[in-house]
Amino acid sequence: MLLVRGDDGAARAFVNQCRHRGAPVVKGCGRASGFSCPYHAWRYDRQGDLIVIPDERSFPGIERASHGLVPLPLVERDGMLWVLPDPDGKLDAAVLDAHLSGMEHDLASYRLAGYCHFESRVLERPANWKMPIDTFLEAYHFAPLHRDTVAPIFFANLCLFDAFGLNHREAVIRKSIQTLREQPESDWDFVKHTAISYQLFPNTVFVMQADHVETWRLFPSQDRPDHCLVYFDCYVPEVPTTDKARKYWEANVDLAIRTVDLEDIAMQVDMERGYQAGVMKEVLIGRNEPSLAHFQRAIHRAVTGTSV
Ligand code: FES
Ligand SMILES: [Fe+2]
Structure with missing residues (x-):
């Protein structure tokens, strides 16, 4: 996929394949006045x-006007770009609202348009793509699994859950919330004292981490049910201009990776091996894991068209 902001200020998405013979037109990201395909230099x-077909005489009857990059449906809203990776699909504000089912109001409230990208990581792990998502869906495991990372920061086994269609929101509570007792209720700021995870069905977890945003996007990989790609991205409210600011955000990224990859996903990888053995026929989800239950129901609904 190729994402670009045009001279008119509009964001556009295209299939990242040249109309000549399908080579990727760009790799990476940056600034460009246009795109020249690295294979035979068709230019867009x-x-x-x-706009340019070198040796155009060799392509009689091929009109440049009808051979631009293939556009993908895109909606830009509240600092986020929503793209449907299907040129024939339909995506507009109404379709997006229907999918978000009310969650759009929360996302708008974070004023993400002012945020900037800080860091990304891509990990490949031997677990089903849904399993790393499961790790965000309950706080029951905080005390035993995250004893040395985030357990001192959050209340364990406590969460606030709300469903938005197939998506859901889960807030876990920072112990710092106790300081609010001494403050007038009019000064209370819930976001500052929580981590709020939004599961954007099916494969994205958007986490408002009080003062920055993380997204975790999961994809199956190698055409195998037991392998996945994990895309981690960190966004911060302003470009860090001092060493102190950079170190602060680096420490946040480090904590996220140590917690999620080295503790959560490592656990999921071990569990995947057990699941693959196929000996145990069922597992249990407690009433203290409502997001997990919602995710499983949403998958069932999406796959079968029926509710459980
Ligand atoms: S594939 Fe792009 S110019 Fe040939
Ligand atoms: Fe966790």
């Missing part, structure tokens, strides 16, 4: 229009 502008 930032609106996706094809």
